[in-house]
Amino acid sequence: NRDPDRFPEPDVLDVTRSPNPHLTFGHGIHFCFGAPLARLEARIALRMLLDRFRDLSISTYDDVTYQNPAVLVGVRHLPVDVVRP
Numbered sequence: 001n002r003d004p005d006r007f008p009e010p011d012v013l014d015v016t017r018s019p020n021p022h023l024t025f026g027h028g029i030h031f032c033f034g035a036p037l038a039r040l041e042a043r044i045a046l047r048m049l050l051d052r053f054r055d056l057s058i059s060t061y062d063d064v065t066y067q068n069p070a071v072l073v074g075v076r077h078l079p080v081d082v083v084r085p
């Protein structure tokens, strides 16, 4: 989802990007069957996180560890600074 020919500013996390022709849930006939559930879970989890903490920011990139990208692309450990409301 970082092809600069498809996405302006591909390295910016912009949840309002529209249109957003990403391939996170695959494409075509094998498009992810669980995409609506995954989106609902993400919406609920992010809302709870943002309700609980504000001013979430990444403290340092030095301690970030990643998943095995052959299995799943994503971070395993991401230290953040938070401010409680």
Ligand code: HEM
Pocket (backbone or CB within 6 Å): 023, 024, 025, 026, 027, 029, 030, 031, 032, 033, 034, 035, 037, 038
């Ligand atoms: C963030 C969470 C998820 C991501 C990123 C994701 C990603 C994907 C991707 C990329 C594919 C296509 C694989 C391919 O083309 O070979 C896929 C297929 C599929 N996903 Fe997900 N998925 C997620 C959550 C879920 C959930 C929660 C369920 C079920 C409750 C689910 C069930 C399926 C099934 C059954 C397929 C196969 C669809 C088919 O082949 O017709 N996924 N998923």
